[in-house]
Amino acid sequence: MKIAVFGTxxxxxxxxxxxxxxxxxxxxxxxxxxxxxxxxxxxxTGGPAFAPWHxxxxxxxxxxxxxxxxxxxxxxxxxxGGGSLEALTAAGAPNLAGKVLVDIANxxxxxxxxxxxxNPVNTDSLGEQLQRAFPEAxxxxxxxxxxxxxxxDPVRVAGGDHSVFVSGNDAEAKETVRGLLTGLGHRxxxxxxxxxxxxxxxxxxxxxxxxxxxxxxxxxxxxxAR
Numbered sequence: 076m077k078i079a080v081f082g083t084x085x086x087x088x089x090x091x092x093x094x095x096x097x098x099x100x101x102x103x104x105x106x107x108x109x110x111x112x113x114x115x116x117x118x119x120t121g122g123p124a125f126a127p128w129h130x131x132x133x134x135x136x137x138x139x140x141x142x143x144x145x146x147x148x149x150x151x152x153x154x155x156g157g158g159s160l161e162a163l164t165a166a167g168a169p170n171l172a173g174k175v176l177v178d179i180a181n182x183x184x185x186x187x188x189x190x191x192x193x194n195p196v197n198t199d200s201l202g203e204q205l206q207r208a209f210p211e212a213x214x215x216x217x218x219x220x221x222x223x224x225x226x227x228d229p230v231r232v233a234g235g236d237h238s239v240f241v242s243g244n245d246a247e248a249k250e251t252v253r254g255l256l257t258g259l260g261h262r263x264x265x266x267x268x269x270x271x272x273x274x275x276x277x278x279x280x281x282x283x284x285x286x287x288x289x290x291x292x293x294x295x296x297x298x299x300a301r
Contacts, residue, residue, distance in 0.1 A: 082153035104143030202273030
């Protein structure tokens, strides 16, 4: 499939490389492609320096948000949650209409320092905000409850015996996302319901951050035992 991945920090390139390896035609969407391609310093969140990363992933295109979205069937939002609406607005609502929008971002607010808090939380979610802003897109929330390396290689934690959630209003879009998750190696895929259930998935993040602080590693995930 033709997939646009928005975001050039840690998560975006990790997910883009994994989807490309699976045979998808992948392009990374960014605000300024030339500036992104010239970036030789690590990202603010510790992500890889983009220029040397791209040298080893030349099969992955780099384009503006609008051009990347226009040429794709699926858009993956891996931007910083605080900038997601801005990035998708730059992509243009017509370029998102009818397409599956996979939201793997979290609305983390660092304005009060670390650890961040969620904004919105409990009565709203980033997933819902995106669905309201782009009503013709088919938003599916998933993968936001784990670190990037586990998103794309679930077997590295407990042999893959852990859970991933999906939330969205469109059943067909959720099946498409289920196919992507299965391709990445996820086995326990739990459909939480409509897009309002993204609130619960996003509220896992405060717990995730504390577990990460306790364990000293992000190589873990949650399992729903039943």
